[in-house]
Amino acid sequence: MKLIALxxxxxxxxxxxxxxxxxxxxxxxxxxxxxxxxxxxxxxxxLHTKLRTPEGQMKGSFETTVVDFPVGExxxxxxxxxxxxxxxxxxxxxxxxxxxxxGGTWEIPNAKIVVQESExxxxxxxxxxxxxxxxxxxxxxxxxxxxxxxxxxxxxxxTIVCIPTPGHTRGHQSLLVRLASGPVVxxxxxxxxxxxxxxxxxxxxxxxxxxxxxxxRHLRALEQQGCxxxxxxxxxxxxxxxxxxxx
Ligand SMILES: [Zn+2]
Numbered sequence: 400m401k402l403i404a405l406x407x408x409x410x411x412x413x414x415x416x417x418x419x420x421x422x423x424x425x426x427x428x429x430x431x432x433x434x435x436x437x438x439x440x441x442x443x444x445x446l447h448t449k450l451r452t453p454e455g456q457m458k459g460s461f462e463t464t465v466v467d468f469p470v471g472e473x474x475x476x477x478x479x480x481x482x483x484x485x486x487x488x489x490x491x492x493x494x495x496x497x498x499x500x501x502g503g504t505w506e507i508p509n510a511k512i513v514v515q516e517s518e519x520x521x522x523x524x525x526x527x528x529x530x531x532x533x534x535x536x537x538x539x540x541x542x543x544x545x546x547x548x549x550x551x552x553x554x555x556x557x558t559i560v561c562i563p564t565p566g567h568t569r570g571h572q573s574l575l576v577r578l579a580s581g582p583v584v585x586x587x588x589x590x591x592x593x594x595x596x597x598x599x600x601x602x603x604x605x606x607x608x609x610x611x612x613x614x615x616r617h618l619r620a621l622e623q624q625g626c627x628x629x630x631x632x633x634x635x636x637x638x639x640x641x642x643x644x645x646x
Contacts, residue, residue, distance in 0.1 A: 400558060401434040402576050402583060403644035404637050405477035407445025408468030410499060412632070416602050418594040425467055426592070426632035428499045430474055431585055432481060432644075433576060437554050438489035441510070442574045442585055447502030447537055448473050459531020461498055474503030481644075490553065492561060493538070494587030494631075495568040496522035501538040512538070513553070515563060516546035518570025521606070564589040564618065566601070566611025573618065575626065578645055582626045589614045592633035 409425040431442040449455025450466050457464060470476075475485050488507050493514040494500055504512070522533040553559040560575040567588040574585045589611065590596045596615070605611045622628050630636055 400436070400576070400578055401432075401644040401646045402578060403432040403434075403481050404640050405430045405432055405445065405474065405481065406472065406637065407474055407477060407503060408450075408466055408472050410446075410467070411465040412591075416604065417591055418598065418600060420594070424634075427634050427637050428632070429637055430477070430503060431574075432478065432483065432488075433559060434483075434644075435554065435559060439483060439487050440490045440492065440553065440559060441488050441507065442492050443494050443500040443587065444491060444503035444507060445474050445477075446499055447505075450502070457498060457531060457534075459529070461531055473506065475506045491542075492553070492559075492572075492574060493518065494573065494585070495571040496533055496538050497568065497588070498534060498537060500587065504538050504542070505540055507542075511543040511545060513545045513547060513551070513561070515561075515570030515572050516548050517565070518568060518572075519544075519546055521569040562617075562621075564611075564614035566607050566609070566614045567605045569606050571614070573614075575621070580645060583629055583645065584618060584621055584626045585629050585631075586618055587631040589618060590628070590630050592630045593636060596628070596630065 406427045408428050411423050412426045414420040414422050414424050428445050430445040433440040446468050478485050485507050488510045491510045491512045495518050527533050551561040558577045562573045564573045565571050576583045601608045601611045
């Protein structure tokens with residue numbers, strides 16, 4: 400098995416909110432490609448190419464978010480550069496349905512999508528859609544889908560397991576990937592980057608801050624049991640991963 404980070408652009412974030420540090424930073428937006436003997440799996444799909452056009456800009460909650468998304472960094476190009484084809488992706492697991500985690504879904508035509516049922520519901524909640532927290536056109540495109548409720552072992556062999564980590568959003572989940580070199584947990588937005596984890600800081604914009612802190616503690620317990628945590632938007636950590644992926 401192999402785990403490869405695909406950086407699909409970056410977005411500008413307020414470090415004060417995330418880590419108590421003044422200033423802004425460009426945070427990477429990764430999608431994760433997992434090569435498993437039974438098929439190719441993606442965890443999240445990154446940014447939508449429409450964000451490059453004036454008409455495709457976000458509205459509401461994310462309206463002021465600045466993205467840096469040059470041509471060549473879209474999901475299709477990143478997957479090709481890694482030596483694979485989007486047509487061969489069989490499964491897309493969503494950590495959650497915010498714009499920077501499901502934007503490339505339209506590029507993956509043949510996959511079944513796997514998401515927590517509570518997240519799918521939140522993603523269609525008219526109030527949350529109206530304020531721009533969710534954009535169903537990004538993720539509800541008619542793919543076959545599997546709505547799950549709680550922990551889910553994708554292939555039944557313990558190698559790729561969805562671990563609910565609610566709080567950032569209602570149905571947020573992390574992903575445990577059991578590589579030959581040891582187990583890794585992709586935390587997605589439960590923990591953006593290392594500084595936030597060191598401080599056990601919960602940013603003020605999540606759906607349920609108490610639940611998010613409990614989820615962070617759950618991830619810390621997994622780390623204590625030997626799992627390596629890979630954070631959702633940690634530039635230093637993501638760029639230090641081997642180009643050919645972890646195996
Ligand atoms: Zn998010």
